[in-house]
Amino acid sequence: MSPEVLKKQNRTALLLMVTAVLLVAILLSLPAYVFRAGVYTKKSSNTVVGDEKYLSVLDEVNAVADEYREKGFDVSVSESVTERTNSKGETTSLVTFNISQEFTRNGWSFLGAGLSSSLILVVLLSCTLLSLACAVAGSLGTMEDLPRRLDACSSMLRSAAGFFALAALILVPVFVMNNTVLFSRKLSLYNAGTVTDGAEAFYRKIGAFLFGDSAGEDPSGALKGLTFHSTAAIWLTVVPLFIMILAAIQLRHGSISETLMRGLLYAFVLVVCVVTLYPYYVMLVSAFRSNAETNDMYFLHLLPTKWIWSNLQDIVNRGVLRYLLNSGMIAGGATLIAMLCGIPAAYAMARMNFKGKKAFLGFVIMSQMFSPVVLLIGIAQLMSTLKLNDSILGLMFINAAFNQAFAIWLLRGTFVSISPEMEQAAKIDGCNTMQSLLRVLLPMAAPGIVTTLIFIFINAWNEYTISTVLISTASNRPITVGITQFSSFNMIEWQYLFAASLLATIPVVILFMCIEKHLVSGLTSGGVKG
Amino acid sequence: MNTLNSKRRWMPYLWLLPSIVLMAIFVVFPIAIVFKLSFSEISKSGIVGGFIGFKNFKDAIGLPAFKTVMVNTFWWVLSVVGLSTVIGFALAMVLNQKFHGRKIARAIVVFPWATSLVIQASVWNYIIKFEYGNLNNVLLNLGIIKQAINWRSSYTIEFIWECWVGIFVTIPFVTFCVLSGLQSIDASLYEAATVDGAGFWDKTWKITVPLVKPSLTVSTVLNIIYVFNSFPIIYTMTKGAPANKTDTLITYLYMLNFYDRKKGPATALSVIGFVILCICAGIYMVTVMRKEEEE
Numbered sequence: 161m162s163p164e165v166l167k168k169q170n171r172t173a174l175l176l177m178v179t180a181v182l183l184v185a186i187l188l189s190l191p192a193y194v195f196r197a198g199v200y201t202k203k204s205s206n207t208v209v210g211d212e213k214y215l216s217v218l219d220e221v222n223a224v225a226d227e228y229r230e231k232g233f234d235v236s237v238s239e240s241v242t243e244r245t246n247s248k249g250e251t252t253s254l255v256t257f258n259i260s261q262e263f264t265r266n267g268w269s270f271l272g273a274g275l276s277s278s279l280i281l282v283v284l285l286s287c288t289l290l291s292l293a294c295a296v297a298g299s300l301g302t303m304e305d306l307p308r309r310l311d312a313c314s315s316m317l318r319s320a321a322g323f324f325a326l327a328a329l330i331l332v333p334v335f336v337m338n339n340t341v342l343f344s345r346k347l348s349l350y351n352a353g354t355v356t357d358g359a360e361a362f363y364r365k366i367g368a369f370l371f372g373d374s375a376g377e378d379p380s381g382a383l384k385g386l387t388f389h390s391t392a393a394i395w396l397t398v399v400p401l402f403i404m405i406l407a408a409i410q411l412r413h414g415s416i417s418e419t420l421m422r423g424l425l426y427a428f429v430l431v432v433c434v435v436t437l438y439p440y441y442v443m444l445v446s447a448f449r450s451n452a453e454t455n456d457m458y459f460l461h462l463l464p465t466k467w468i469w470s471n472l473q474d475i476v477n478r479g480v481l482r483y484l485l486n487s488g489m490i491a492g493g494a495t496l497i498a499m500l501c502g503i504p505a506a507y508a509m510a511r512m513n514f515k516g517k518k519a520f521l522g523f524v525i526m527s528q529m530f531s532p533v534v535l536l537i538g539i540a541q542l543m544s545t546l547k548l549n550d551s552i553l554g555l556m557f558i559n560a561a562f563n564q565a566f567a568i569w570l571l572r573g574t575f576v577s578i579s580p581e582m583e584q585a586a587k588i589d590g591c592n593t594m595q596s597l598l599r600v601l602l603p604m605a606a607p608g609i610v611t612t613l614i615f616i617f618i619n620a621w622n623e624y625t626i627s628t629v630l631i632s633t634a635s636n637r638p639i640t641v642g643i644t645q646f647s648s649f650n651m652i653e654w655q656y657l658f659a660a661s662l663l664a665t666i667p668v669v670i671l672f673m674c675i676e677k678h679l680v681s682g683l684t685s686g687g688v689k690g
Numbered sequence: 691m692n693t694l695n696s697k698r699r700w701m702p703y704l705w706l707l708p709s710i711v712l713m714a715i716f717v718v719f720p721i722a723i724v725f726k727l728s729f730s731e732i733s734k735s736g737i738v739g740g741f742i743g744f745k746n747f748k749d750a751i752g753l754p755a756f757k758t759v760m761v762n763t764f765w766w767v768l769s770v771v772g773l774s775t776v777i778g779f780a781l782a783m784v785l786n787q788k789f790h791g792r793k794i795a796r797a798i799v800v801f802p803w804a805t806s807l808v809i810q811a812s813v814w815n816y817i818i819k820f821e822y823g824n825l826n827n828v829l830l831n832l833g834i835i836k837q838a839i840n841w842r843s844s845y846t847i848e849f850i851w852e853c854w855v856g857i858f859v860t861i862p863f864v865t866f867c868v869l870s871g872l873q874s875i876d877a878s879l880y881e882a883a884t885v886d887g888a889g890f891w892d893k894t895w896k897i898t899v900p901l902v903k904p905s906l907t908v909s910t911v912l913n914i915i916y917v918f919n920s921f922p923i924i925y926t927m928t929k930g931a932p933a934n935k936t937d938t939l940i941t942y943l944y945m946l947n948f949y950d951r952k953k954g955p956a957t958a959l960s961v962i963g964f965v966i967l968c969i970c971a972g973i974y975m976v977t978v979m980r981k982e983e984e985e
Contacts, residue, residue: 337834338833341833345830345831425787429785429789432799433794436802437801439813439814442824446816455821459822459827462828505710508701508705512705513702514699517702525974530721530967531916533919533921534943534967535720535960535964536947536960537943537947537956538720538724539716541723542715542719557712557716562716564709564712564717568709593701622805624806647812665809668804668805671804672801673800
């Protein structure tokens with residue numbers, strides 16, 4: 161591209177940005193929200209629509225409305241009719257007249273209101289202006305340069321322009337949602353009296369924003385019947401902000417479609433991560449709430465109002481440490497047994513030739529299918545015969561046995577991938593098979609062994625079904641069974657349930673993240689799952 | 691010389707012995723017990739009587755909930771395995787791209803895999819509570835809904851939620867299986883296709899899918915078995931209620947055996963489940979063995 165064309169292109173992009181900022185400013189000065197607040201109510205009972213009593217009350221109401229209009233308020237009169245049968249058996253109506261005031265607020269009026277929305281709007285506007293500023297600063301003197309030849313500073317500034325515009329764009333729905341919470345959810349909870357904390361200050365703030373000085377000291381009455389809706393103007397600000405992003409991309413990369421694909425990719429990953437982490441967020445915040453808050457249907461906040469660390473102390477008092485210890489023992493023992501039996505078997509499968517090798521391999525793969533759950537009844541019977549029911553030792557053996565297939569399969573894969581030459585050399589030096597295995601092969605296979613080890617540990621740690629059947633003594637429970645004591649039929653102590661779950665989850669998630677990289681390569685060689 | 695030879699011949703079996711003993715006692719034995727019990731008369735208190743042929747099986751099939759449970763099991767396996775395979779595949783394609791924060795994204799995606807099913811199910815159980823659940827709280831706070839929604843208004847919807855939790859915890863496994871397949875694909879294949887003018891979908895269908903197929907088969911068959919056997923999700927969220935309407939075979943046989951004390955039909959169901967699994971396992975084994983031979 162010639163410098164002239166580039167210069168023109170860049171100039172167009174900058175011009176677009178300036179126009180977009182102006183558009184945002186214009187859109188913010190249009191009405192963003194339409195409010196309707198009741199200012200006067202008159203009820204008239206024992207009337208029929210159209211009769212004398214009705215007409216006289218209507219005149220009265222209209223007079224009041226005119227008074228408001230003279231003062232310069234935009235008011236409207238509405239009526240609602242409820243049919244009733246009185247004690248004499250006659251059907252009459254209860255007519256309710258409402259004078260409501262309708263008024264609008266534009267985006268700018270939020271700025272000085274001191275509400276949480278005001279803060280969001282300030283940040284939104286700053287981002288928009290910063291985006292423009294960055295784009296201009298990043299283009300000074302480099303208008304004719306190809307995007308990839310820009311110096312570090314200008315390319316960074318141009319990228320920043322895009323990011324600020326993106327931030328501003330995201331803040332638009334945040335702003336609207338925050339307003340919904342302010343004028344609808346919080347207000348209705350305060351009006352209904354279900355939540356009382358900080359009601360007065362809240363009413364004063366909202367009152368000052370909506371009615372100005374005329375609100376007086378106690379605007380709560382006027383706010384009782386408040387309804388509102390947003391207009392298209394506030395949502396339309398998304399369009400110029402999106403144009404700003406595109407212009408910034410144009411400035412930074414020269415090509416838009418590729419960047420948009422990239423943006424889609426990030427959006428997808430972000431959504432997946434948010435959805436995946438959501439239950440963990442719930443676990444975390446619920447673990448530190450009070451019992452009242454976990455069961456409160458009017459609970460306002462996304463985080464606990466007060467982080468109750470004593471929940472941890474409470475669950476420790478109720479034996480959770482013992483359960484964690486049991487789980488550790490079961491998982492550790494199962495891993496040890498599975499490895500002690502699995503390593504020699506995997507070694508034989510990888511390095512020796514013998515009759516029935518294939519049949520054994522087939523059996524190993526088959527047994528990977530046999531979840532202990534479908535054999536639950538058989539296992540329970542067997543364990544009581546062996547006097548291993550209700551014991552930690554029994555669970556160790558069961559977990560080891562049902563993870564045996566996986567251990568052999570994965571270890572065999574690891575051993576096969578290591579060339580046998582080193583062992584042969586060791587044997588020539590006078591080592592026997594055992595020594596060559598211990599001193600040469602195992603150290604070389606360490607990553608694979610650790611992966612297998614951790615995987616079996618996690619499987620055994622998370623096992624629930626067999627334990628719940630076999631264990632009846634409380635002090636022998638693993639944590640997965642232990643947490644169920646917090647949920648009985650009539651009451652669930654969610655905060656304790658989640659606090660214990662958190663303790664049970666954190667160590668295994670960390671362990672799993674350690675082996676995640678090896679798992680990807682290990683999976684191709686055989687099936688793995690907990 | 692002779693002794694050395696026979697020692698050589700016996701050595702491999704000696705190395706296999708601990709593993710064989712362990713599996714024989716704790717895997718093969720329970721299988722035998724279940725089979726024996728399914729053909730025996732069993733009293734409510736668990737006393738085993740003599741051989742009664744197929745009576746337990748007839749009883750099991752004659753149970754009023756049998757049909758519902760089998761249909762549920764079918765839908766449970768189909769929806770969880772099907773959807774998690776589709777979503778997991780897409781996710782793996784995305785995670786195979788190079789982008790900033792890929793490591794973090796991968797670490798996060800693996801979370802549900804590492805978490806105990808009973809914990810995962812408890813959390814979702816709380817999330818979708820009508821009266822005070824977290825989903826309503828978050829949506830109300832975001833201003834997306836104006837009124838709390840009853841997320842579990844009927845057992846069908848509850849069953850759908852259970853399927854969702856099943857999908858949620860199964861996705862990581864599929865993703866990582868497919869990812870391991872994707873990473874073994876030679877990048878030059880895509881470059882050659884690009885030169886030939888192939889678009890995104892062409893490349894996906896003609897290069898990616900065929901080459902990932904082996905990993906996809908492994909993950910799908912294993913998932914069928916694991917999902918079929920999945921117990922904690924349904925047991926934690928609904929316990930099969932109301933009236934076994936949300937039970938699958940596994941949770942049903944558990945309730946039958948340990949709550950209702952109908953041990954005969956329960957063992958028969960166990961055997962039925964086992965046979966279904968064996969068929970799947972057989973298909974899987976043939977696939978894997980063939981793959982082994984190719985290598």
